[in-house]
Amino acid sequence: xxxxxxxxxxxxxxxxxxxxxxxxxxxxxxxxxxxxxxxxxxxxxxxxxxxxxxxxxxxxxxxxxxxxxxxxxxxxxxxxxxxxxxxxxxxxxxxxxxxxxxxxxxxxxxxxxxxxxxxxxxxxxxxxxxxxxxxxxxxxxxxxxxxxxxxxxxxxxxxxxxxxxxxxxxxxxxxxxxxxxxxxxxxxxxxxxxxxxxxxxxxxxxxxxxxxxxxxxxxxxxxxxxxxxxxxxxxxxxxxxxxxxxxxxxxxxxxxxxxxxxxxxx
Amino acid sequence: xxxxxxxxxxxxxxxxxxxxxxxxxxxxxxxxxxxxxxxxxxxxxxxxxxxxxxxxxxxxxxxxxxxxxxxxxxxxxxxxxxxxxxxxxxxxxxxxxxxxxxxxxxxxxxxxxxxxxxxxxxxxxxxxxxxxxxxxxxxxxxxxxxxxxxxxxxxxxxxxxxxxxxxxxxxxxxxxxxxxxxxxxxxxxxxxxxxxxxxxxxxxxxxxxxxxxxxxxxxxxxxxxxxxxxxxxxxxxxxxxxxxxxxxxxxxxxxxxxxxxxxxxxxx
Amino acid sequence: xxxxxxxxxxxxxxxxxxxxxxxxxxxxxxxxxxxxxxxxxxxxxxxxxxxxxxxxxxxxxxxxxxxxxxxxxxxxxxxxxxxxxxxxxxxxxxxxxxxxxxxxxxxxxxxxxxxxxxxxxxxxxxxxxxxxxxxxxxxxxxxxxxxxxxxxxxxxxxxxxxxxxxxxxxxxxxxxxxxxxxxxxxxxxxxxxxxxxxxxxxxxxxxxxxxxxxxxxxxxxxxxxxxxxxxxxxxxxxxxxxxxxxxxxxxxxxxxxxxxxxxxxxxxxxxxxxxxxxxxx
Numbered sequence: 001x002x003x004x005x006x007x008x009x010x011x012x013x014x015x016x017x018x019x020x021x022x023x024x025x026x027x028x029x030x031x032x033x034x035x036x037x038x039x040x041x042x043x044x045x046x047x048x049x050x051x052x053x054x055x056x057x058x059x060x061x062x063x064x065x066x067x068x069x070x071x072x073x074x075x076x077x078x079x080x081x082x083x084x085x086x087x088x089x090x091x092x093x094x095x096x097x098x099x100x101x102x103x104x105x106x107x108x109x110x111x112x113x114x115x116x117x118x119x120x121x122x123x124x125x126x127x128x129x130x131x132x133x134x135x136x137x138x139x140x141x142x143x144x145x146x147x148x149x150x151x152x153x154x155x156x157x158x159x160x161x162x163x164x165x166x167x168x169x170x171x172x173x174x175x176x177x178x179x180x181x182x183x184x185x186x187x188x189x190x191x192x193x194x195x196x197x198x199x200x201x202x203x204x205x206x207x208x209x210x211x212x213x214x215x216x217x218x219x220x221x222x223x224x225x226x227x228x229x230x231x232x233x234x235x236x237x238x239x240x241x242x243x244x245x246x247x248x249x250x251x252x253x254x255x256x257x258x259x260x261x262x263x264x265x266x
Numbered sequence: 267x268x269x270x271x272x273x274x275x276x277x278x279x280x281x282x283x284x285x286x287x288x289x290x291x292x293x294x295x296x297x298x299x300x301x302x303x304x305x306x307x308x309x310x311x312x313x314x315x316x317x318x319x320x321x322x323x324x325x326x327x328x329x330x331x332x333x334x335x336x337x338x339x340x341x342x343x344x345x346x347x348x349x350x351x352x353x354x355x356x357x358x359x360x361x362x363x364x365x366x367x368x369x370x371x372x373x374x375x376x377x378x379x380x381x382x383x384x385x386x387x388x389x390x391x392x393x394x395x396x397x398x399x400x401x402x403x404x405x406x407x408x409x410x411x412x413x414x415x416x417x418x419x420x421x422x423x424x425x426x427x428x429x430x431x432x433x434x435x436x437x438x439x440x441x442x443x444x445x446x447x448x449x450x451x452x453x454x455x456x457x458x459x460x461x462x463x464x465x466x467x468x469x470x471x472x473x474x475x476x477x478x479x480x481x482x483x484x485x486x487x488x489x490x491x492x493x494x495x496x497x498x499x500x501x502x503x504x505x506x507x508x509x510x511x512x513x514x515x516x517x518x519x520x521x522x523x524x525x526x527x528x529x530x531x532x533x534x
Numbered sequence: 535x536x537x538x539x540x541x542x543x544x545x546x547x548x549x550x551x552x553x554x555x556x557x558x559x560x561x562x563x564x565x566x567x568x569x570x571x572x573x574x575x576x577x578x579x580x581x582x583x584x585x586x587x588x589x590x591x592x593x594x595x596x597x598x599x600x601x602x603x604x605x606x607x608x609x610x611x612x613x614x615x616x617x618x619x620x621x622x623x624x625x626x627x628x629x630x631x632x633x634x635x636x637x638x639x640x641x642x643x644x645x646x647x648x649x650x651x652x653x654x655x656x657x658x659x660x661x662x663x664x665x666x667x668x669x670x671x672x673x674x675x676x677x678x679x680x681x682x683x684x685x686x687x688x689x690x691x692x693x694x695x696x697x698x699x700x701x702x703x704x705x706x707x708x709x710x711x712x713x714x715x716x717x718x719x720x721x722x723x724x725x726x727x728x729x730x731x732x733x734x735x736x737x738x739x740x741x742x743x744x745x746x747x748x749x750x751x752x753x754x755x756x757x758x759x760x761x762x763x764x765x766x767x768x769x770x771x772x773x774x775x776x777x778x779x780x781x782x783x784x785x786x787x788x789x790x791x792x793x794x795x796x797x798x799x800x801x802x803x804x805x806x807x808x809x810x811x812x813x814x815x
Contacts, residue, residue, distance in 0.1 A: 005392040007385070008364045009409035027636050030629035034690035038637075041691065051685040079584035086581040122800035126764035127777060127793060131609070134781045135601040141590040194570065201577075210674045217676060218767055218778075228768075231680050239681075243673055250672035263569045318726055348728030358723035360738045362745070371737060375728025382733035424723075431727055 051236075059244060060237035062230075070226055070242065074249055077222035080140065080215075081208035084147035089201045092152050096159035097185060102172075103163055105181045114160065120153035129215050143220025147212055151204045158203075162196040163189060198264050202257040209253050213246055223249075268332065269293040270435050270467045271317060276326035277491075278312050286312035288491040289326065294435070299458060300469045301478035304488035305511050310471040313488065314437045317469075318350045319343060331434055348375030351428025351466075353457075355440040357420040359427075361413035365404060368412050368423050369395040372430025391430075398426045402456065418449025425456060429464070436461055438470040442477070450474075454481050475507070475518070605786065612794065613787020620776055620792050627772035628799065630690050630765075631758040634697035639751055641698070642705025643740070649706050650713035652721060653735050663706070670703035675761045676768045683769055693770045697758060704754060712746040713739050752807045759803055763796050 006013065031037065041048075062070065098104045099113040129146035136142050174188045216224025223246060230239040271294040278287040286309040294300060302310050315321040316328060319335050328335045335346050351372070359368045373391045374382050381387075387395075399405050402422045407415060412423060421441060428436055438457065442450035458481050461468040472478045478485055479499045487495030487502075487510035495506045504515045511518055647653050649663040670678075679696030686692045716739050724734045766774025773792055780789040 005389060005396065006409075007367050007370070007387070007392070012364075012409075023636065026632055030633040030636075033625060033629040034633060034694065036630075036633055036691055036694045041686075041695065044686070048685050056681075075587065079587045083581045083584035083588065086577055118801065118804075119797065122760075122797045122804065123793060124760040124764045124796070126767050126774075127796065130767060130778050130781050131605060131789075131793075132602065134784075135605040136595055136598050139591070140588050141592070141595045144588065144590060145595075198570065198573065213674050214676050214764070214768075217680075227677065228680070231684070236681075236684070243677060246674070246677070247669050247672040251668060254672070260573065264573065266569070320722055320725060344728040344730060346728075347726060350726065352723065352726035354719060354723055356717075356719055358717070358719045360720060360742050362741050363737075367737075371724055371729070372727050374724065374730075374733045374737060377733070379730065379732065382729060383736045385737055427723075427727070437726075 055234075055236040056240055058237065059241040060235075061241060062235075062238045070223070070245070073216075073221070073223045073226045074245065076140065077212050077216060077224065078209070078249070078253075080143055080147065080212040080220070080222055081205060084144050084212070085151050085201065085205045085208050088148045088152035089155055089197075089204070091148075092155035092159055093197065095152075096156045096163065097189070099156055099160040100163050103184070103189060114157070117153040117156040120149055121157065123150075125150040125211050126214060126218065129218060129220060133219055138219035140221040143212065143215040143222070146215055146220070147208055150211070151208055154207075155200060155204055158200040159193075159197055162193050162200065165196075195264050199261050202261050202264075206254055206257055209250055269295050269329075270331060272329040273316075274327045274329070276316055276323050276328060278309075278316060278321065279324045285491050287316065287323070290491070290493055291326075292486065292493065292496065294467050294469065296434075296467055297462070297465050298467045298484055299461060299482050300467075300484045300486060301482040302469060302471050302486045302488060303473075303475060303478050303510060308488040309491040310488055311439060312491075314352075314439050314469065314471055317435070317437060318347045318352065344375055348431050349434045351431045351433035351436045353421070353424045353428050353436065353438040353441045355443045357417075357424045357444075359412040359420055359423055361411065363412060364409050365399065365412055365415070365423055366392070366395055366408045369399060369426040369430055372427040375431060395426070395430060398429060401460075402426055416449070417445050418452060421445060421449070421453050422456065425453070425460065429460060433466055436466050436468040438468065440471050440473060443473060450477070457481075608786035609790035609793065611787050612790045613785070614791060616776075616780075616785075616788045617791070620773070620788065620795065623766075623771065623773045623776045624792070624795050624799070626690060627762050627766075627774070628759065630693045630697065630772060631755065631762040634694045634701055634762075635751065635755055635758055637694070638698050638701035638705050638754075639747075641702040642709050643747070645702065645706040646709030646713060647735055649710035650739075651710075652714055652716065652718065653739060654731055660710075664710070667703040667706040670699055671707065673700075675700040676765060679765050679770050680768055688769075688771070690771060693762065693765050693772065696765070696770070697761060700761075701754060701758060705750065708750045709743070709747060712743040712750075715746075716742050748810075752810050756800070756803050756807055760796075760800055763800075 008016075061067070095113060095117075098106065099110055099117065101107040101110045104110045104113075125146050128149050129142060132142045132146055136145075174184050179187065212220065212222060213224040213227075216222035217228040219225070223242065227239060227242045227246065230236075230242060271292075273290050273292045275289040275291055276287055277285070277289050279285050290309075290313065302313060304310055312321055316323045317330065317335070319328075319338065323336055326336070330346055331349055333346065335343070338346055360371070367385070370385075370387045370391060372395075373387060377387075396405070396408060399408050402425065404415075404419060404422055404426070407419065412420065415423065424441075436457070441457065442453050445453060454477060457468060457470070460466075470478075470482070479502065482499060485495065485497065485499055485502055486493055487506065489510050489512065494509050495502065507518070508514050645663060645667065649660050649667065651657065651660045654660075675697060678699040679692055682692035682696040682699075686695060713735075720738055720742070721734060724738050729737070762772060762774075763777075764774050766772040766776065767778045769775075773796055777789050777792045777796070780786070780792065
């Protein structure tokens, strides 16, 4: 036997080979375009470690007079995420009713509602923030609106999908009974989808905690802005303690929402 | 003749307080086909897994092929394990891989780190695996995904994987419990024929008494972690059955006494 | 005030379910999730408190709404004069997203292997890896990119490295989860053949988890692109820089083109991913 015995079927092998080649080509092209090279990164490793060990570590506390301000900025970030998500969820609920062909009283408009949501969603929150900054000026209010827009669009899609998954049959049967649109919403959709909606809402809170930190960095206020100013001021050791603070905040929120989700889906 | 396997007062306590094995001693020699029977929770699974140390034992010694297993770690343990093939109730194949790859998994214990990690099997091994699949009647499925096969076919792949190890001993943990009666019969016959041909000792955990009686050269009865019966199928009388299962024979679903009737699968 | 009325409203809602027969006949089933009304009430209270705490000047914002319309009107006047700059920075952004995805894929498999409890069976190792990457994941990507900018200097390297941190952390967690979903019996079967732990991982666990890995990677590409698009705004290069720069320079036409392109690419990735997901299920 000179020919090697293959291990897997030929068509599967071809598929894998194509995948591998595509990945390698992509890798090569992207590396060329961005001029990114791991080797130079590793060669510069010393500078990198020096930065971490000398500028970054150990974390330092800011002046004690600044601490209450930093803590209140954490509260701003949390409040921003919380209020923006709730307002967006309420709006998204009403809009999503018109986004599903099966539920909406105007099925023909459903596509447009979804298309609009897709447009809003596929532009990152920070881009919205920048557009709004240039018209409304810098401030927490703009951060609030920017977060609202993306989470609204995200939840419209999620709510429509939940409705189409869960309540198709019962909406149909209520329609057969002759229920009006508000009756269908309150008697069929809300009871069967509420826990699903709330689960998505919690997920959105998780996302928005991170997003509000980021929006804050470019002018939305909150702990993001505080961190940004310390990094720009070369006080990396203090920045590290704020990063740790952000991490704790995010982890705590994730834990809490995880627990709540379990309760809701019970 | 030198025993392949020797248990010397082996016991196993689980952390939850269960004594799965209580000072069990036994010897197995080449070419034996042993059925281990007993009610659920009598320690059959623990007994089998104590042999290749999938479950570490708490007392006593296990000798395999003249060497102790119980104090082995790392490489030594892996070298002992590859002498013992194992077949499972749920086949435990990697279903996203081809049948041939699953069979070749049996060779992993013989390969060095690099070859093993990247699955670079030798041509000789691949040829052997294909021959084995031919012997088991699965030749045309060699390049199918393992998930495409039926239950009986999956178990045959399991047998092929175990035989690929070139084992001295084959352990079968309820090999036919998830199979339909006719596949169960095929599997039991394959197990008997293949082990006889290669002179491999075989230990089978069974729930089906009639199957045990039909195929084995020796039967071991376990009850609450102790061996209460050890002898030929002919010696297994009603009194012994009662001792093993703790209830009289009339209360047991033994399966057809008629040997040709293969209604073995659904029995207790 | 609002708070109280909310809670009493929920109490009234609950009453029919517990009321005795003599009262109105209840129609709802008795094991209703009591938690949901409480949850809704708390959310309402927290939201009101948050809005109060934020002290947003709504009047000022409302007065400027006409400006918003104006900005959108200006954005809609697409200006293709700087097309080559927009296009090259878009390509750069996509490259950064793809490259960081590929690097993280490899790193994620390696660290996921360490983090999964069933691969090496060393509990300390998996706990340490898991918690380290939980920390990395909790910090938003732009923060990492900012720090990378500081130590690597301006350029795509900082973008790739910064994105890699978060993406690797995400993959580590999700891959470890996929690995842990592989049934223990399958691993036991390979253990019984005498294979070492690394061989078991590459020959059984990895191939079995491959479809899930592909799904995670597809999902992550979507996120990485939009993350990448905003990185420019905190100082790294790419399309985000073009957007923020032209917005700040009142060059709304160019910004409009760039935003439209970001939308189109994100939308295409989403559609492709939906297709792939349908094929898998």
